[in-house]
Amino acid sequence: MDNFSVDASQLISRNSEKLAMELVFAEVGSDNGLLPINSLLAELEDLVSAGPSTLPAGFLAGLTSGRQLVDECLEAGTFQPNSLAALRAWVQWLQSIHDAITTEATIPLWIGVGPLSCSVGDGSLPSTPPSEPGESILLNLANDADLLKEFVSESMEHLQNIEAGVLILELNPKDSSTLASIFRAFHTFKGGSGFLNLAPINQLAHELESLLDLLRQEKLQVNVEIISLILDGGDMLKRFITAIDRQLCSNNAPEPIQFETSSLKARIRNSMAGPGEEEFIFQGDGSERVNQQVKSNSGKALHQYASVKVPIEKLDSLVDLVGEMVIAQSLVAQDQQLKSIASSQLTRNLTQLSRITKELQKTAMSLRMVPVRAVFQKMNRVVRDVAAKTGKEVELILSGEETELDRTIVEEISDPLIHMIRNSVDHGIELPNARVATGKNKKGVIHLKAFHRGGNIIIQILDDGAGLCKKRIEEKAITSGLIKPDHNLPDKEIYSLIFAPGFSTAERVTDLSGRGVGMDVVRRNIDKMRGKIEISTLEGKGTTFTISLPLTLAIIDGLIVQVGHHRYIIPTLSIRESFRPEPDQIFTLQEKGEMISVRDQIIPLLRLSDCFGVTTSITNPAEAIVLVVESSNERRCIMVDRLLGKQEVVIKSLGETFQSNDALAGAAILGDGLVGLIVDADALVHLNKRQYAHAA
Amino acid sequence: MTNVMEGQARSNRSGMDKYLTFKLGREAYAVGVLKIREIIRMLDITEVPQMPAYVKGVINLRGKVIPVVDLRLKFNLTDVRTTERTCIVVVQADLKRNSGSHLGLIVDAVEEVISIPPCDVAPTPDFGSAISTDYILGMAKVKGTVKTILDIDKVVSTEGLIASAEIDS
Incomplete structure (x- = not known):
């Protein structure tokens, strides 16, 4: 056991103590302590997936069964008599592990309690069926509002992780750390929804989790069908979450939320049918092998920053107050009477005050800033979808995702960016054949960049596509009466005609773009943020859109x-x-x-x-x-x-x-x-x- | 515990029938004290264009920009001089869309806080169409004088402002 890391053993001992403490207060039929237990367990699981693969097999298997026990309770919403007893025994086992490690003895195997040790697999579990699974959700806003809010905001993060993860999987289908993180995301969905009695979400998340589990154990290979299943699953979950969020925000009586999930679930089950029935690996080598592949940094990426969630009103009022302080400070500094006191002490103190005030103002402003990363990552999906629909091959390269912008701007910029990225793929990038014919790489490239310039944030979209056709824009503008045939506008102004309402040179209308609504909306949205947009283009070489935005709207x-x-x-x-x-x-x-x-x-x-x-x-x-x-x-x-x-x-x-x-x-x-x-x-x-x- | 609760209930009840009285010209008015946030001396007001005359503009109340309404103009009183005693009563008005906005009211002079038991409040007499009485809660008889109790939310409701602005323009 010498390679069993000291950190790990300390975490096990600490968490097992905490678990034991929580269990003392746990009662059958109540949910007191259920969530803390869940998170303590999750920490142990993170340890497994993040730590080196030197954890002994007995420990991993035991952890899996502990997870099953907790899940049973989570699904039922409260502690169940049998699982509670089993959990208590399990925690004792966990504590004994620590002793075993310190005495360098062999780790005892978790043998379970009574019939339960056979686990869910053989169905001998004294059943505590979750309430009859309904197909619709009726929110209990009166009691659960706070829990639901938390669930929604956490779920949004998980959905983003899932989406970001899928895009990694596309490039590297065997990336085990990504598989594990998607698995964990679905798993948390399952836990949370079960706890809140959101049966349809719970069932869907369960299917998705099982699917990911198979992938994780390499019993199934990642392919196009599976990728789209995961994305569709994520979308469906998102629809539920948005619907819940909407009801949380409105004051109306909750209405049942219902989406058709059965066909999706059937598809997932079909995909899983290949390798046979679901089976739980208790002690097998499979789970260990997966863990050996897990890179040491997995799981950490998601918790990179320690952060506090603060309501935006509090932030706004802080920024207001700081603004006032700056004014009050400048009033004091410019006070004539104070100025007439020729005291170097006073001057020094006033300078110090002004320095601190400025620093404070800068910090307060930066509190409202968030990186554009989340919005940029959304574009991966847009490019992928549009490229698939139009039969093009497009690669999106992001840079400067860490550039920070005012929260409100980040929210507002999302829609215009989606429009423009769509346009770039649909109109800008040519079909693979046409690209090869003009001597370009078959795969089109779109760069999405963000960076600082002057006091502004610049967002650039560069594509290496066909560029804007000046002649076509001119013709179209003349036929629609925007300009006169004998105009002598500079090129730049001709290009900016594409921002005129109802202007589109697309030869055919697709469901993606070409209806001529879009670029004028983009322009309007950017104007609203007090930003500017500029185009530069080279026919045959590509187009660059440059959006410059103020750092903050405040x-x-x-x-x-x-x-x-x-x-x-x-x-x-x-x-x-x-x-x-x-x-x-x-x-x-x-x-x-x-x-x-x-x-x-x-x-x-x-x-x-x-x-x-x-x-x-x-x-x-x-x-x-x-x-x-x-x-x-x-x-x-x-x-x-x-x-x-x-x-x-x-x-x-x-x-x-x-x-x-x-x-x-x-x-x-x-x-x-x-x-x-x-x-x-x-x-x-x-x-x-x-x-x-x-x-x- | 029960004592505290009773105490709170009592203070609430007493708060309910406490009123701040103030003068507009020669007339006396009252506003429920729970609505009052603070009373400040008259200060420079930034005029806002294209608003009805009784909306005097906005002031800076410790970093918050709040609108100021001249009640004397709102009630079409003729004498609107600013004197030593003129001041701004800041109230918390529950406007329709945004509950709890602060709003300043210019009054000629603030008098005192008094208790007016509900039995001393008479219903508003009907003046026909000559005077709108929507924003009057009742008439209070205090020490031989009559004070008009205002429903501050209605006096300054947004609808009122916009409607008047349209009429003015």
Whole structure:
């Protein structure tokens, strides 16, 4: 036993003590301690799959039967008389292992208790059948809401792990650590759903778990059918989980959740039928062999970071408070009376305060940041599905998954990315034959990258496909009346026509893309996040989409402007330029519609004072400042009295009282502690258009 | 244990019939004290464009941006001077979609917190269509004077604001 690691033996001894402690309080018919026991057992199992393969066979077999005992209880929801007795004996056995290790004696074999040792296999178990398996789920929101919430959030993680794992399996079907982690994910599903009485999920997860078990023991080979079974199974579980989640969020009385699972289960059973009936390996070499292959790092990847789950409201209020502190700090630092005290001690302390405040602000902001990894990994699936449907061969290469973005942006970016990746596979990458004909590799490559540039996060999608066809875009734009035949637009603007609503050059409409809805939605979504999207393309070589996004939605860089006695903040991102117009740049139309000519471009002028109904002494544009703002290819000149400065501000919601006011995007506390209103430049541009339409 | 419970129940009950009274012009009004969050002195208000006149704008309440309503304008009182005693009463209003929003009310002067037992509250008289009485809970008779008890949730309900904004525009 000299190679039995000290860590392992300590863990066994510690967990067996804890298990014994939990079991003291366990009672037949109650579930007290059932979950802790489950997790203690899971730790031991992790040890087995993560640790070196030097664990003795007797221990592994014993662990398997312990798992069976706990599962029986989990499935029934409470401790059962027989399994509880067996569990107690089992824990004693576990404790004896530790003694055996320290005295270097042979590890005693777990021989079980009475008829139970024969286990479920021969059916002699005094049956404690789980309540009649129904095909629909009726949630018990009143009692289980908290448990269900936890189950849902954990399940989401497991589903992601499953999906990520499957994609690894596709490349390396024999990767035993991945098989083990998918197995564990389904297993946890089974345990949790059984405990919460979610019979259909439980049954499906059980079938999937059995399937994975066979794969794990190499009684079945991973093939295309099995991969799609696992994915379908994961999807089905996801449908259940989303349905549960929806009911948890709504206040309505729970309705039965029902999805057709029997055909899926039948398919799984068919796949498993090959190697014969399910059999439990009790002492066989099989399980040990699997464990020998398990790499030492398996299972750890999932628990790489120790983390705490915190409700987002708490985080938001922390960020708010820190923002206030920064303002309060700057008020103190700029206080005239304090400044007049010429004390080096005070100056030092103030500098220290400001340093700490800045650090604190940075940390608070970073709390809301999450890596884009989860979203990027979703794209693997998208590429795989679309490529399979279109008969193309595509490889997706991810980089910069660890780049961090504001949580809200990560959520919002997912849909546009899916659209664009789909497009890249469907339109960008050519069919294998066509690629070979043009001397490219049969397999198309799509790069999905994320990185920092300046104060922004850049997400790039590069494909080595056919590129955009300028001529086809031009033709299509001319026939649909977007541009005139005699236009002389630069290439870049022609390419960006694909973001126009309803624009599609796809020759045929597939269920994937080509309906012309998509790129305009992508553009709109990105605009909403105050981001920008650009295309560069080389016909025959490929296309690159570059999305630049702000680091966070909570802070914006704003230009503070003055109109009359009022101050407004205009997001710098939507401002193209600002200048004081010369009198000969200003034109009017019917003495009403004012326009400014900016480098041969005629842009309508909009007086902020008129928009907001405030009075100002400056009425002549030549005495004022004009800001050119842009929103979805439309430009407006906005006239303000003066520019007061540039400042980073924390956006605050104005609340529902002012939600009818769409020209405002929110409010922010300015340096002097007063509230400044943030102007929604997009809304202003369109507001102006509406007014024109109204006047006409 | 029971004592504590009783104590809480009693304080709740007493909290229920405690009211903050304040002046708007020459009239006296009352709002249930459980709705009141704090009372602050008058400060600079940032005007919000395109809102009805009685929505004065927003203020910075320790980092939160909260709307401020001038009750004197809301009730169409003529005298709206700002004096030494003018202040902002911050209330917790349960608006329809978002329960528990803070909101500031400008009043001429805050008077005191008094107990008004339910037996002293008379139902709102009917003024016909001349005055809307939806937001009045009742009329309280206190030491020979009459104070109007306001249902603050209704006075400042979002629907009210939007509807008035539409009328104004």
